Amino acid sequence: MEAFGLLLHGFAVLMTWKIIALMMVGLVLGIFVGVLPGLGGPNGVAILLPLTFTMDPTSAIVMLSSIYWGALFGGAITSILFNIPGEAWSVATTFDGYPMAQQGRAAEALTAAFTSSFIGSLVAVLLITFLAPLISSFALKFGPPEFFSVYLLTFCSFVGLGRESKHKTVISMALGLLLAGVGMDTVSGQLRMTFGSSELLRGINFLVAVIGLFGISEILLTMEERLALRGHAAAISLRVVLNVWKDLPKYWVTLLRSSFIGCWLGITPGGAIAASFMGYNLAKRFSKDPESFGKGRIEGVFAPETAAHASGTAALLPMLALGIPGSGTAAILLGGLMVWGLNPGPLLFVEHKDFVWGLIASMYLGNIVGLVLVLTTVPIFASILRVPFAAVAPMIVVSCAIGAYAIQNAMFDIWLMLGFGVVGYVFKKIGIPLAPFTLALVLGSRAEDAFRLSMIGSGGDMTVFWSNGLVGSITTLAFALLFWPLIDKAFGSLARLWRPVKTAG
């Protein structure tokens, strides 16, 4: 099998002391970031990105993805020990994880969480290993119209499937796409939306916006709430770990179901949160004893954690194969690729084999090393929470500023970051989702290029987006997803018309 040989090659690329050391550093930083209140996956990756600017792309991506795995692991620690979900997708973990900690079974719950995270990621990585090369070689045949229709599909699925009010998602996305267009137009070289400012000439950098939107605004939001914690610290002994692992085969249905849900939802954008809840709810529904959920049942930890991690990892599949990120963090990693001088998209698999397979191999290795690391160091990380927030907050602000400045060596970017911090704070409070904004900002110029190139190719004929079976079905699917709520409603009422008696009960 070709993929297998390439994967072995990837492992060979990784097996240097420097890369292993970077991986450990990344994992520790990631867990740190995941445990700290007010920081999480995307923020951590965004803030620590500047560290990698001078590295070669392979070391850089290994370190960054390790930060991501670490943050995913770290989120589980606070949810279980303190009932504080570090991320939205850890919310479902607190349902059963925290009751377990209260009953003195914290070590068991943590082991379950880490192990299931590991299993979820592993399933998703296997999927990536074998599916990503196929998709990317298929996508090599794509022309500009196909690419534009895939971008359109991404944007439309956010609007149609998102939980927020539709107009708010549209606002967020249109704003992101507009800001991506500021500066010099890549096709004609003309300046636009700069209003004569030489600072805006460079355009609005995606990473600066992300650092402000996620880092700074999160600090403001965290300060608003009462920061009192009450929780349990637990060391994990080998005996507990082995006991939990011994019981694992009993839960194989739950694990498999959650992995499947996670992989599926992870490939569609913004799925991790939905995946964790869906994993939990399905486990509860299919359980023989649904009443015991929410009272400290180990399955209630397995189900959401597996799904969340499978989806968090699967989100990297469209990023690698098509250059379209499936989550906020994947979008930031994509931004990183561009900084390191790589062009994301299907060509990546052809032109940068070392990089791609190094990354995929690092997903396997990072998860194994991460599992061992968190299992052994939980007490240390839990005690980080004792550090007063008044000491952590200014350090985060400084790290954000360093990150924002380092991207283009511009003081203006620090001000921009502050501005985006305020925007992010207000948007979060009034329910305008930030993920579509991030995605639009990172994909904006490429979506526009694809659109204009297809227009140039067809001489301005819009029907080019329905010119062959492939592009036509993607475009049609995009519109179907955009109007999904309406279609769903229409089908619902049709079904009611046909069967008025049955639905009455």
Place this chain on the structure above:
Amino acid sequence: MSNSELEIVVDDPTAPEPDSPAVADTRIVEAVTCVLLLGLALLLGWDNWRTGIGWDSTGPQAGYFPFYLSVILGAASLYGLVTVLLTPKADAETFVTRAQLRRVMAVFVPTLLFCLATQFLGMYVASFLLIAGFMRLVGKIALWKSLLTAFVFTALMFVTFDIAFDVIMPKGPLEAAFGY
């Protein structure tokens, strides 16, 4: 239950009081945001129209794509504004209470000052001042701890970025005196 079990309790002495009066409700903030976004949409739409929204020999002009985005943004903001104005006042939630606003300002104002200081004194001096000042004044942490933490963190950043990773930060008069 194992004996390694121990409680971690962290209290927050400066927590905002729960019964603090509201400064603004979400409805007003939403309306203002929509108006601002509408204004932005009009401004950018006008600028793109000026750049050219038509077609020429090379395909769509530079303003074409963003112009229609401005239209979408404007329409969505207008829709948002109308929805907000149509919701009854009683349904509104509190956007921020006075105590919360005070706490948010306690972070925002130092951050703003930090950005100003970075511009004139360089990143590292500003970082030292922010951390030490914030810990001492907002966190009420002992002065020596604040100064020490600020110094160690700033020095660590300097070594990591400027020396180890070659990512050069803005410098001010202090660094100049040391020859950087």
